Amino acid sequence: METTKVNAAFLCNYEVMQILQQLKDSTQKKHKREGSLATVTYETVHYLQDTECKKQNAQSIQxxxxxxxxxxxxxxxxxxxxxxxxxxxxxxxxxxxESEERLSEDEVRKVIELVNEFLPPSEVS
Structure with a gap:
């Protein structure tokens, strides 16, 4: 396999989960399930649903x-x-x-506050 566009875009886990769920739904409807693709899609979605992205949405990330x-x-x-x-x-x-040089203690606390405000922890960690 050859990479055609290196770093064309960065996707967060939430975006990957959304894309794979759509792919999974569309392949199930068409009944054209490729064995290995279906397995990889299922396993990845299953894994991502047990991570922080399960509670996230596009608005909170933005x-x-x-x-x-x-x-x-x-x-x-x-x-x-x-x-x-x-x-x-x-x-x-x-x-x-180099967080010690780039962020003050107050900025570190503010980042944690913002994380807790917009990306609340899920029950599953």
């Missing part, structure tokens, strides 16, 4: 990203926060490169 504009974070760092919302300072340090 509002979160809008609120995050005031912080100087990369697209990848914001994507990682959407996929695995940080609930502690340590998790922010793991996501944000």
């Amino acid at each position: 509002k979160f990203l809008e609120a995050m504009k005031k912080f100087k974070l990369t697209k990848t760092e914001k994507l990682m926060m959407v996929n695995t919302p940080p609930r502690t300072e340590l998790e922010i340090q793991l996501i944000v490169q």
Whole structure:
């Protein structure tokens, strides 16, 4: 397999889950289920439904990203926060490169507040 467009777009887990659910629904309706594609689609959707993206929606993600504009974070760092919302300072340090230099303690606390406001934790972790 050959990659035609490297980094054409970044998708968060919520977007991947939505696309795969639509794909799964459309292949079920047509009764043209490719064995390996159906398995990969099913397994991926099953996995994603047990992650944080299960409780997310497009509006909450958009509002979160809008609120995050005031912080100087990369697209990848914001994507990682959407996929695995940080609930502690340590998790922010793991996501944000050189976080000690780039974010103050107050900014770290504000990021955690924004995460909890727009990307509430799910019961399943």
